[in-house]
Amino acid sequence: METVNWTSYDEKRVKEAAESVIKYVDPVMLHFIENCVSCAACEPACPYYAVGEEYGPVNKAENFRKLARSQVAILPRLFPWLFHAGIPKTSEELNKWAEMAYRCTNCGLCYVTCPFGIHSGEMIKALRSFLTKTGRVPTILKAMIDMEISGMYAKIEGFQKLWSSVLEKAKEAAGGELPLDKKGAKYLYLPSLAEAMITPEAIVASAKIFSTMGLDWTMPSDPMSIRAPVGALAGDGAATKIIVEKIYNYIKEIGPEYVVLSDGGYPYTTFRFDLPGIVGEKPPFKVIHFVELILEAEKKGLIKIKKGDEHVTWHSPCKMGRFAGLIEEPAEVLSQASTNFKKLASHGLFNKCCGGGNSIACIVLPTMDFIGKLTGMQMQISKEELEFLKKLEHDMHIAGKAKIDEIKETGAKIVATACVGCIHTIRMNAQVYGLDVEVKNIVEVLADKIEKI
Amino acid sequence: MDLLDFAIYVAPPYVAAAFAFGASYRLLKYLLLWKRGPGPEPRNRGAGHLVKELVKTFLDPIIETAKRKPHDFVTGLLMLHVLGLIPLIFLLDQHIAAFAYWFPPYALLAPLAIPLSSTTGGLTVAAPFKPVSPMQWGFVDSIWGPLTVVLNGDVLAVLAIVGTAYKIGDKIVRRLHGLSHVRIGDFFDLGLLLAILVTGFMAAHHMPSGDIVTYRTVLGAHILLAELLIAVLPFTKFWHFVFGFWYGKLHEWYDLKYKRGV
Numbered sequence: 001m002e003t004v005n006w007t008s009y010d011e012k013r014v015k016e017a018a019e020s021v022i023k024y025v026d027p028v029m030l031h032f033i034e035n036c037v038s039c040a041a042c043e044p045a046c047p048y049y050a051v052g053e054e055y056g057p058v059n060k061a062e063n064f065r066k067l068a069r070s071q072v073a074i075l076p077r078l079f080p081w082l083f084h085a086g087i088p089k090t091s092e093e094l095n096k097w098a099e100m101a102y103r104c105t106n107c108g109l110c111y112v113t114c115p116f117g118i119h120s121g122e123m124i125k126a127l128r129s130f131l132t133k134t135g136r137v138p139t140i141l142k143a144m145i146d147m148e149i150s151g152m153y154a155k156i157e158g159f160q161k162l163w164s165s166v167l168e169k170a171k172e173a174a175g176g177e178l179p180l181d182k183k184g185a186k187y188l189y190l191p192s193l194a195e196a197m198i199t200p201e202a203i204v205a206s207a208k209i210f211s212t213m214g215l216d217w218t219m220p221s222d223p224m225s226i227r228a229p230v231g232a233l234a235g236d237g238a239a240t241k242i243i244v245e246k247i248y249n250y251i252k253e254i255g256p257e258y259v260v261l262s263d264g265g266y267p268y269t270t271f272r273f274d275l276p277g278i279v280g281e282k283p284p285f286k287v288i289h290f291v292e293l294i295l296e297a298e299k300k301g302l303i304k305i306k307k308g309d310e311h312v313t314w315h316s317p318c319k320m321g322r323f324a325g326l327i328e329e330p331a332e333v334l335s336q337a338s339t340n341f342k343k344l345a346s347h348g349l350f351n352k353c354c355g356g357g358n359s360i361a362c363i364v365l366p367t368m369d370f371i372g373k374l375t376g377m378q379m380q381i382s383k384e385e386l387e388f389l390k391k392l393e394h395d396m397h398i399a400g401k402a403k404i405d406e407i408k409e410t411g412a413k414i415v416a417t418a419c420v421g422c423i424h425t426i427r428m429n430a431q432v433y434g435l436d437v438e439v440k441n442i443v444e445v446l447a448d449k450i451e452k453i
Numbered sequence: 454m455d456l457l458d459f460a461i462y463v464a465p466p467y468v469a470a471a472f473a474f475g476a477s478y479r480l481l482k483y484l485l486l487w488k489r490g491p492g493p494e495p496r497n498r499g500a501g502h503l504v505k506e507l508v509k510t511f512l513d514p515i516i517e518t519a520k521r522k523p524h525d526f527v528t529g530l531l532m533l534h535v536l537g538l539i540p541l542i543f544l545l546d547q548h549i550a551a552f553a554y555w556f557p558p559y560a561l562l563a564p565l566a567i568p569l570s571s572t573t574g575g576l577t578v579a580a581p582f583k584p585v586s587p588m589q590w591g592f593v594d595s596i597w598g599p600l601t602v603v604l605n606g607d608v609l610a611v612l613a614i615v616g617t618a619y620k621i622g623d624k625i626v627r628r629l630h631g632l633s634h635v636r637i638g639d640f641f642d643l644g645l646l647l648a649i650l651v652t653g654f655m656a657a658h659h660m661p662s663g664d665i666v667t668y669r670t671v672l673g674a675h676i677l678l679a680e681l682l683i684a685v686l687p688f689t690k691f692w693h694f695v696f697g698f699w700y701g702k703l704h705e706w707y708d709l710k711y712k713r714g715v
Contacts, residue, residue, distance in 0.1 A: 054631070058634045115702075117701030273712065276492055323709070324714075
């Protein structure tokens with residue numbers, strides 16, 4: 001059986017995939033499935049609603065509800081036409097469902113806008129899980145999941161060279177040998193291969209900040225993941241568990257008090273909030289983002305942040321802000337770092353989404369080309385998948401326009417953010433809309449401004 | 454026995470039983486699916502933050518809808534819910550009298566009663582004496598005073614009817630646009646609601662004719678349809694009022710505001 005399949009319809013496989021949906025149903029998911037009144041208040045909040053009304057969260061999530069009703073409820077199984085229950089019946093319908101499921105960044109704007117607290121993004125994640133089992137999963141995403149859990153990525157020469165060059169630069173920035181895999185260090189810094197690819201300067205800046213602050217720190221000699229857990233983006237719970245447990249065991253071997261991340265995207269939320277649920281125990285360490293580390297040190301009077309005058313703004317990644325509560329902290333640090341820091345119009349709980357999260361920016365054709373050049377491997381994809389990816393890229397640009405517009409309004413020359421996906425998306429969309437702006441991880445903006453007291 | 458007698462004296466126990474069964478079934482599912490597991494250390498933002506955010510969790514969607522979908526805010530929320538159904542169902546004087554017949558403590562809400570029409574409302578301002586009634590309380594003896602010129606059953610019913618009709622129209626347009634989230638159940642729910650509102654309005658105005666048989670039939674139909682709504686409530690989207698709204702927002706508050714410190 002082909003793991004990736006965009007061309008045919010295998011009824012047995014689709015039915016088995018549908019049956020697996022039941023494992024997602026807990027009381028919270030049951031609420032999401034049962035209690036939507038279709039008021040559609042969520043629609044204008046979704047970045048993909050700008051592409052078309054069928055991409056409103058209420059409509060996209062309806063496919064998962066339809067699927068769930070066909071599996072977990074009694075009356076809808078008996079009268080599917082009356083209760084809108086069922087599974088896709090054709091290859092075209094499966095492709096349409098995939099198109100809908102990959103128009104969701106899981107940014108959570110629908111969640112906080114819904115009068116009933118329904119998180120459509122979580123249902124769409126479960127829908128992706130179903131689709132992955134049917135073979136409707138983007139080739140590059142499936143390849144990344146497989147490489148991540150097998151560790152194959154570490155054997156690819158292009159990635160090895162990239163990682164070595166980043167470590168070399170980090171060593172220079174830290175002013176000495178990097179403390180790699182040092183057991184018993186108080187702080188364990190966990191960068192990913194994706195950071196080395198998209199924001200290598202963030203790893204360099206992080207090493208510099210640790211060194212400037214004089215902290216007892218360490219980092220892995222090899223990347224622990226591509227960007228763990230990539231499997232979560234396709235709703236692959238098993239792959240998620242494998243890679244998270246692998247990293248968890250590495251962390252326990254090192255035995256730090258704090259795990260520090262510079263990536264404020266889904267890896268931060270996963271390790272800060274989801275980890276106990278995945279590994280089945282309370283971790284013996286705390287997970288923090290660099291912003292928390294810097295802010296606490298500054299408040300304790302251990303460091304000082306030098307003030308500059310760069311025209312800088314802050315884009316709050318959904319996983320760091322809306323889903324992790326770090327909304328004002330980065331703005332507070334940046335306002336100390338520059339007299340010309342300006343907040344975006346939507347700054348806060350309802351911060352606009354970049355438009356490329358939840359794997360979208362990582363699977364579009366320019367990213368495939370970029371990874372292909374880096375690794376020397378070109379992926380073969382079907383005509384159907386190619387069409388899917390071309391349209392997705394086009395739609396991503398539309399979905400991300402509102403973000404570009406509000407960045408323009410600030411007049412900022414630097415967009416500071418913290419998520420690899422946001423950085424990659426905003427860079428691509430800025431190019432499309434002719435916005436001349438540098439997009440950096442916040443640690444890059446702060447690295448030269450921190451002074452130890 | 455006519456329709457009105459059946460609705461008042463026969464149907465209620467069956468309606469209550471259907472509601473109790475449905476509500477138990479739905480709540481039991483939540484209990485059976487509940488699993489305890491290790492959770493993350495919550496981000497501690499303090500009690501003041503949590504209280505403020507609890508209020509904001511409920512208010513934010515209203516504010517966002519007012520900003521982003523003003524037509525839905527006016528028709529769906531203000532006209533249908535806030536000004537229409539909620540005061541109409543729970544505070545209309547005739548409803549208080551009926552509910553108090555089945556559940557006597559409900560009579561405690563009598564001082565908040567809303568009169569049926571602007572005529573009765575107007576009497577609170579214009580009448581030279583306090584109207585008397587052989588019933589348990591005077592229908593226009595309301596604390597709302599001159600406000601009852603607009604705060605009365607007629608005005609609220611019209612607002613609720615317009616709000617419901619707007620929602621039905623919106624669903625039809627969405628169906629025509631091929632959006633799959635609009636289901637047959639939506640039309641049943643909204644159609645039932647509209648029928649209750651229209652029969653209630655008709656009964657209040659002795660429409661289509663003033664004879665007693667017609668009046669008792671229309672009023673009986675109004676009450677029976679309302680009882681049907683209560684009986685099917687746990688199996689329909691009306692459940693949001695009893696459970697979905699409260700559970701959803703409280704869970705969101707716990708998830709985002711308490712656990713994650715947003």
